[in-house]
Amino acid sequence: MAPLPTIEPVGLAAATLAVTVVLGTLSIITFALRIYVRASIKALALDDYLMAIGLLFFVACCTFTSMDVYSGLGHHDAAFATGFSKSDSYVLTVSAAKWLVFFQITYAWSLPFIKSSICWALLRFTTARRYVYSLWAVMIFSVGITFVGFVAVMVNCTPFAASWDPSLRAPVGTGHCDASGRISQISYVISAISVITDWACAIIPAFVIWGLKMSKNLKITLMFILALGALASISTIVRLPYLQFYNIPTDYYYNVCNIVIWSIVECGVGIIAGSLPSLRPLLKKIPIFGSKKSYAYRSGSNDTPKQIKMQNLVNPGGRSLASCRGGAEESKWERIDDNSSQQYIIMKNTQVDVEYGLSK
CATH class of the missing domain: 1.20.1070 (Rhopdopsin 7-helix transmembrane proteins)
Structure with a gap:
C-alpha cells in the first residue's frame, strides 16, 4: 500500500x-x-x-x-x-x-x-x-x-x-x-x-x-x-x-x-x-517564588524580643518568683495546605513561672 x-x-x-x-x-x-x-x-x-x-x-x-x-x-x-x-x-x-x-x-x-x-x-x-x-x-x-x-x-x-x-x-x-x-x-x-x-x-x-x-x-x-x-x-x-x-x-x-x-x-x-x-x-525552593518556610507564613509584626528578660520579685517570705515571657502575647500564623480551605490560626502565649526558696 x-x-x-x-x-x-x-x-x-x-x-x-x-x-x-x-x-x-x-x-x-x-x-x-x-x-x-x-x-x-x-x-x-x-x-x-x-x-x-x-x-x-x-x-x-x-x-x-x-x-x-x-x-x-x-x-x-x-x-x-x-x-x-x-x-x-x-x-x-x-x-x-x-x-x-x-x-x-x-x-x-x-x-x-x-x-x-x-x-x-x-x-x-x-x-x-x-x-x-x-x-x-x-x-x-x-x-x-x-x-x-x-x-x-x-x-x-x-x-x-x-x-x-x-x-x-x-x-x-x-x-x-x-x-x-x-x-x-x-x-x-x-x-x-x-x-x-x-x-x-x-x-x-x-x-x-x-x-x-x-x-x-x-x-x-x-x-x-x-x-x-x-x-x-x-x-x-x-x-x-x-x-x-x-x-x-x-x-x-x-x-x-x-x-x-x-x-x-x-x-x-x-x-x-x-x-x-x-x-x-x-x-518555593526558588527564591522568587517562595520563602524557606514550607507552608507557614507569619502575618503582622514580630514582637519576639531577641533576649528574654527575667524579672525577680522578692516577697517577705524569702521566696523569689522569676517570670519569663517569650514571644508576643498573640502571635498569629497562617497555614495554607492543599487538603483544606480552612485557615488555621495558631495563637500561643507562653509564660514560665519558676519559684524557688530556701529549703526548710
Whole structure:
C-alpha cells in the first residue's frame, strides 16, 4: 500500500505545529509534576481528576492538529494541487477535513474539564456565595455549551463521515450536510459564552486568593500564576474574527488554521495555569517564588524580643518568683495546605513561672 501524501508544514502551518508541540509538551510536564506533588502529600482530589480528563482530550487535540498540518491545514488552496496528482490532492483534502473535525470535537471537550478543575479547586478556598454561585455557573455553562456544540457537529452531516468525505454526499453519494450555516452560528454563540467563562476563570481566582489570610508575597505569586489564565481568555477574543471563515471556501484550511492555533493556546495555557499553583512545594525552593518556610507564613509584626528578660520579685517570705515571657502575647500564623480551605490560626502565649526558696 502506497504511503498517504503529505504536505511539508511551512509558514502558518509550521507555526501551528510548533505551538502545538510546545504547549502539548509543557502541559504534560506541568500536570505530571502536579500529580507528583499532590500524591506525595496525599492530597489528590476531584480537581486533579478533572484536569487529567481535560489533558487527555487536549493531547488528542494536539495529535489531530499535528496530523492535520501535514494534510494541508495552514496551507493555501494551491498547495493541495502543486506537485500532487488529482487523486492525491483529493486524499489530502479529505484527510485535512477529517482531522479538523476530530480536532473540533476533542478541543470542545477539553475546555469544560479544564475550567471545571480550576473552579472546583477554588471552591475549597471560599464559602462566599457570590463566588460559589459564580464558579458553579462557569462549570454548568461550560459543560452545557460543549454538549450543544458536540451534538451540532455530530448531526451536521448524515452519515457522520460525510463531514469530511464529499464522495458520500449527493449527488455522488446518498448522504447530505446542513448548508444553512448553523455550525458557524453555533460557533459564535459558543465563543461568546467561552469568552465570559474564560475571563471568569481568570478574574474570580484573584478575588478569592486576595481574600485569604496569607502573606502578601504568596498572594502576588499565586495571582501572577493564575493571571496566565487571562492569556487563554485573550486567545478566545483573538479567535472570534476568524470564525467567519467556516463559511468561506476560498483558502479554507489556511484561514481556519488561525482558529486552531488560538484554540490550542487557550487549552494549553489553561492546563498550565491551572496546575502551577499546585507546584508550590517545588516552586518555593526558588527564591522568587517562595520563602524557606514550607507552608507557614507569619502575618503582622514580630514582637519576639531577641533576649528574654527575667524579672525577680522578692516577697517577705524569702521566696523569689522569676517570670519569663517569650514571644508576643498573640502571635498569629497562617497555614495554607492543599487538603483544606480552612485557615488555621495558631495563637500561643507562653509564660514560665519558676519559684524557688530556701529549703526548710
